[in-house]
Amino acid sequence: MTHNLNILAEKAEGGVTERRFDLSVNGENVPGILWTPENAIGTRPLVAFGHGGSQNKTAPNIVAMAKDLVLDLGFAAVAIDGPGHGERVSPEQAKALRENNDARRAAVRKIDSTTEWMTVLDNVQELDDVGAGPVGYWGVSMGTRLGVPFVAADKRVKAAVFGLFGLFPEGTVVKEGFEKAARSIEIPLIFVFQWNDELMKREDGLKLYDAFSSKEKAMHINPGGHVDIPASERATWKPFFRHHLGGFSSDSTG
Amino acid sequence: MTHNLNILAEKAEGGVTERRFDLSVNGENVPGILWTPENAIGTRPLVAFGHGGSQNKTAPNIVAMAKDLVLDLGFAAVAIDGPGHGERVSPEQAKALRENNDARRAAVRKIDSTTEWMTVLDNVQELDDVGAGPVGYWGVSMGTRLGVPFVAADKRVKAAVFGLFGLFPEGTVVKEGFEKAARSIEIPLIFVFQWNDELMKREDGLKLYDAFSSKEKAMHINPGGHVDIPASERATWKPFFRHHLGGFSSDSTG
Numbered sequence: 021m022t023h024n025l026n027i028l029a030e031k032a033e034g035g036v037t038e039r040r041f042d043l044s045v046n047g048e049n050v051p052g053i054l055w056t057p058e059n060a061i062g063t064r065p066l067v068a069f070g071h072g073g074s075q076n077k078t079a080p081n082i083v084a085m086a087k088d089l090v091l092d093l094g095f096a097a098v099a100i101d102g103p104g105h106g107e108r109v110s111p112e113q114a115k116a117l118r119e120n121n122d123a124r125r126a127a128v129r130k131i132d133s134t135t136e137w138m139t140v141l142d143n144v145q146e147l148d149d150v151g152a153g154p155v156g157y158w159g160v161s162m163g164t165r166l167g168v169p170f171v172a173a174d175k176r177v178k179a180a181v182f183g184l185f186g187l188f189p190e191g192t193v194v195k196e197g198f199e200k201a202a203r204s205i206e207i208p209l210i211f212v213f214q215w216n217d218e219l220m221k222r223e224d225g226l227k228l229y230d231a232f233s234s235k236e237k238a239m240h241i242n243p244g245g246h247v248d249i250p251a252s253e254r255a256t257w258k259p260f261f262r263h264h265l266g267g268f269s270s271d272s273t274g
Numbered sequence: 275m276t277h278n279l280n281i282l283a284e285k286a287e288g289g290v291t292e293r294r295f296d297l298s299v300n301g302e303n304v305p306g307i308l309w310t311p312e313n314a315i316g317t318r319p320l321v322a323f324g325h326g327g328s329q330n331k332t333a334p335n336i337v338a339m340a341k342d343l344v345l346d347l348g349f350a351a352v353a354i355d356g357p358g359h360g361e362r363v364s365p366e367q368a369k370a371l372r373e374n375n376d377a378r379r380a381a382v383r384k385i386d387s388t389t390e391w392m393t394v395l396d397n398v399q400e401l402d403d404v405g406a407g408p409v410g411y412w413g414v415s416m417g418t419r420l421g422v423p424f425v426a427a428d429k430r431v432k433a434a435v436f437g438l439f440g441l442f443p444e445g446t447v448v449k450e451g452f453e454k455a456a457r458s459i460e461i462p463l464i465f466v467f468q469w470n471d472e473l474m475k476r477e478d479g480l481k482l483y484d485a486f487s488s489k490e491k492a493m494h495i496n497p498g499g500h501v502d503i504p505a506s507e508r509a510t511w512k513p514f515f516r517h518h519l520g521g522f523s524s525d526s527t528g
Contacts, residue, residue: 241493
């Protein structure tokens with residue numbers, strides 16, 4: 021077990037404690053944010069959020085979901101900047117990648133977040149207001165590309181929301197091993213897909229849904245483009261995590 | 275407006291009033307059941323339930339959903355026997371149809387429930403514990419085959435759950451006009467589909483989902499066969515109807 025979480029800043033606001041941290045993983049600095057209920061101690065479910073391409077750990081949808089899980093369910097939530105994103109690149113590099121989809125995808129294709137995510141869980145679950153409870157993963161688009169290998173590898177993850185992604189020929193859009201990882205996943209899933217996604221083909225999305233080995237897996241298709249997931253869909257994720265990550269005692273000391 | 279609802283029996287149990295009725299539509303007797311909150315007066319949302327092939331108005335999943343909508347949301351709910359089903363055939367005929375899928379489908383292909391459903395709404399909404407509130411429709415499999423033309427024709431229906439069905443060449447599995455009806459529907463929908471449905475092809479299901487013109491339409495795919503819709507999926511329907519059929523005043527007199 022590593023103990024190298026470097027808390028950079030901590031603030032509490034409206035019942036939510038937010039801690040910004042750096043974590044060194046294989047010589048690479050991984051910046052993240054952890055949200056927990058203010059003044060709470062004890063083991064609780066933790067949901068890990070993987071952002072989409074060109075976004076970062078402070079994406080408004082992630083922050084909103086994270087705070088809602090903390091306030092409404094008493095969960096903990098954590099987000100990190102993916103490789104080549106957020107504080108892991110200079111503002112100039114980030115801008116160049118935002119403006120060049122091909123370059124960004126070529127960069128993302130090579131990288132892997134599995135070890136980073138596992139080390140984040142190791143460290144965050146050491147904290148006395150998080151503990152070693154059940155873990156959920158939420159990540160669509162690049163968050164699925166990087167999340168599928170992580171979720172396949174880490175047995176602490178008990179439920180996941182994936183989406184806006186597909187199954188492609190090995191070594192093209194994704195790293196080798198992606199399909200094998202998808203096929204090895206057996207935990208409950210929601211797989212979200214946009215029917216008019218300008219970046220993903222319907223067939224590829226259906227193939228990825230088909231690949232998961234989970235007995236409980238729901239594919240939720242909605243109209244609209246890549247970034248148009250409707251509110252009615254977003255509303256299904258919290259009950260899903262609550263159901264699968266279950267209750268916990270917020271009174272117990274960690 | 276017709277006034278020919280013939281109440282055959284009424285009983286109240288556990289907060290739910292159940293009325294069995296007969297209704298004459300074009301010389302055909304249509305037997306149904308209406309569920310309302312016990313001792314309630316006033317206009318409220320109404321959900322109409324269309325059962326599946328070989329089933330009838332007392333299918334356990336329909337009765338359970340209907341009572342839950344009544345008890346938990348204060349809605350009214352109504353189910354009728356489809357043509358060639360339930361009390362509309364003799365026990366011998368029903369048994370023969372259950373045992374002969376081809377004959378049952380050939381019979382269902384010819385029939386239409388649109389006028390029956392519209393007349394049921396006319397009459398049920400005259401009652402002082404139902405009133406002319408917003409209407410929802412729930413029906414999968416044969417309930418979609420007969421429900422799509424009805425929902426397309428009746429503007430009182432504001433939200434629908436369809437599923438376990440597909441788009442087929444005209445005049446084969448469905449009556450002519452089915453595809454046109456589907457394409458004319460613009461209300462919020464959930465379209466449920468089973469990924470390993472032994473009766474429906476995935477492509478046909480995706481085609482039917484694609485055909486609906488609704489801006490809000492979610493296709494929920496789950497693993498398993500035609501009758502294996504999981505509890506996690508069933509749990510999405512009540513919030514959907516509550517959201518779209520909205521609040522109402524149970525205190526107002528009808």
